[in-house]
Amino acid sequence: xxxxxxxxxxxxxxxxxxxxxxxxxxxxxxxxxxxxxxxxxxxxxxxxxxxxxxxxxxxxxxxxxxxxxxxxxxxxxxxxxxxxxxxxxxxxxxxxxxxxxxxxxxxxxxxxxxxxxxxxxxxxxxxxxxxxxxxxxxxxxxxxxxxx
Numbered sequence: 001x002x003x004x005x006x007x008x009x010x011x012x013x014x015x016x017x018x019x020x021x022x023x024x025x026x027x028x029x030x031x032x033x034x035x036x037x038x039x040x041x042x043x044x045x046x047x048x049x050x051x052x053x054x055x056x057x058x059x060x061x062x063x064x065x066x067x068x069x070x071x072x073x074x075x076x077x078x079x080x081x082x083x084x085x086x087x088x089x090x091x092x093x094x095x096x097x098x099x100x101x102x103x104x105x106x107x108x109x110x111x112x113x114x115x116x117x118x119x120x121x122x123x124x125x126x127x128x129x130x131x132x133x134x135x136x137x138x139x140x141x142x143x144x145x146x147x148x
Contacts, residue, residue, distance in 0.1 A: 055133050063129035 007015070064070050084091045 055136050058136060059129040059133040062132045 080091070
């Protein structure tokens with residue numbers, strides 16, 4: 001690498017931007033070389049799976065990507081990883097306490113299975129996941145017909 005005095009201002013700016021982006025994305029476990037298209041559409045960055053299980057996985061991935069809870073998880077992940085690196089046993093105790101409270105309170109008994117199913121079907125994310133599954137099946141069947 002040339003010395004800083006040999007670099008043009010544009011090159012120094014590019015290096016500085018790359019360093020800032022690397023620092024901002026230090027908690028991400030994914031490679032930083034992804035393009036903008038791959039960031040907008042996570043299905044492009046993964047190889048296509050074959051079979052029914054692959055279609056279900058792809059639909060679940062699309063649903064999770066659009067789910068508001070995924071945003072909460074993405075925001076909490078860096079905070080929790082920093083806290084876990086500093087206080088691992090406190091985090092373990094908090095997790096055990098929450099798990100014990102869940103067993104005692106049994107929140108799953110407060111909501112009926114029917115209400116959960118209706119809520120899942122009514123959500124727009126589930127509809128788009130089902131459409132994604134159907135289109136991938138039809139697309140796959142058209143490709144197998146086209147190639148002898």
